[in-house]
Amino acid sequence: MEKRVPILLLLLLLSLEITVQAWPFSAEKWVVDGKVLELDDFNFDSAIAAFNYTLVDFYAPWCIHCKHLSPELDKAAPALAALKEPIVIAKVNADKFTRLATKYNVRGFPTLKLFVRGVPLDYNGPRKAYLLVHYLKKLVAPDVSILDSDTAISGFVEAAGADFPIYIGFGLNGSVLSDLATKYTKKAWFSVAKDFSENMMVLYDFDKVPALVVRHPRYIEQSVFYGPFEVEFLEDFVKQNMFPLAMPITYDTLKLLDNDERKIVLTIVEDEDEEKSKKLIRILKSAASANRDLVFAYVSIKQWEEFANTFSANKKTKLPKMVVWNRNEDYLTDLMTKKTIGKRYESGGLYVLDPLPPTSIACLSVASAFEAHCRLGHPSLPLLKSLCPQYSKVSSLDCESCQFAKYHRVSLSSRVNKRASVLFELVHSDVWGLSLILSKPGFRYFVTFMDDFSLVTWLYLMKNRYKFSIFCA
Structure with a gap:
């Protein structure tokens, strides 16, 4: 009996030692305090189980991209923790804890995964703090x-x-x-x-x-x-x-276009904050409202020169320049003529044109000024020349629709000699339809609006006549 006592004591001490070593991890209590949690092999599972939503950053200490991301996560953590349904941010040194990296298929750094009630989902959203907060708030x-x-x-x-x-x-x-x-x-x-x-x-x-x-x-x-x-x-x-009628192209808005199948009518300007650029953007919005089967977008050389350069546009280029950007093909093609106007390849998330200079594609590369006039929503000739400099020598546009739209009818005779003195003081409108031929997007009507002062005319396509009621006060 005397020989067995030390053995029993030894076994008891070993069991106590194991319990003491395991206690900090098994009994750890997790709280939402707006701080980024540091996880490892021992506490990872308990942390994931403790929260409904956890965004985990798998990083490597030597990775420069990870170092740039870390302060953004620190900024986002308090805002996400304050949500009605809190989201916790955690990070794992995947270069050290390789078991976790292997388990969750981490192949590069940084890798972000959102755990929704324990189920991992790849996170491919924005990584700037304020955008990350809005994106995750929407996701949950x-x-x-x-x-x-x-x-x-x-x-x-x-x-x-x-x-x-x-x-x-x-x-x-x-x-x-x-x-x-x-x-x-x-x-x-x-x-x-x-x-x-x-x-x-x-x-x-x-x-x-x-x-x-x-x-x-x-x-x-x-x-x-x-x-x-x-x-x-x-x-x-x-x-x-x-998307808005005229979308500014930035790194973040570019990602939003990934799954949209529509062609992009991209206008390149020198500086989007200049008054002439703002005026041009207003024209694009008018054109976009009548052509919703296209995405109208703009980018300025001052705000994102690298992206504009992929379309052979720089400070020496005659601006504004307009292209049809076909993102689903290996070539940029003209929407009207279907001709190939340049080859492109992907580099660093941007589409770079072939070094050989492509054919001129300003103003949609359409065959005539009249086609450009129709495609852009029937702007006046001076506005068309401003938008598409290659038509600067065009003296007139023989557009029957514009001529009819500007006619003064008998019902307006009381104001024939009393024109409006300021913009939008008097706007004439006319609804046309029913067309016997259905357009490809399904339109059978259109309504025209003409400003009495400037004689600028806008045209909106409609699928149903009663949609005109949305324009009525």
């Missing part, structure tokens, strides 16, 4: 929010911020938007307003229900859709209004 929000008061609507719009388009279905059933909301959950906010006052109708500028309103807070733009609410028409409206 409900697909469709149900709003039951004016206060709830205002709170939803305020919380959504200005980085994503906001779709609000007034008087719509939530099931109508559910599939689309799931499909576009990373790109837009979706909600259904069940109860609201007339003040909301005035604020969001619609006059009947059901109505689907989309707002782009950053660009101060809004559109209204009155139906039909079948899936095909509804998705067309959602896709066509996912």
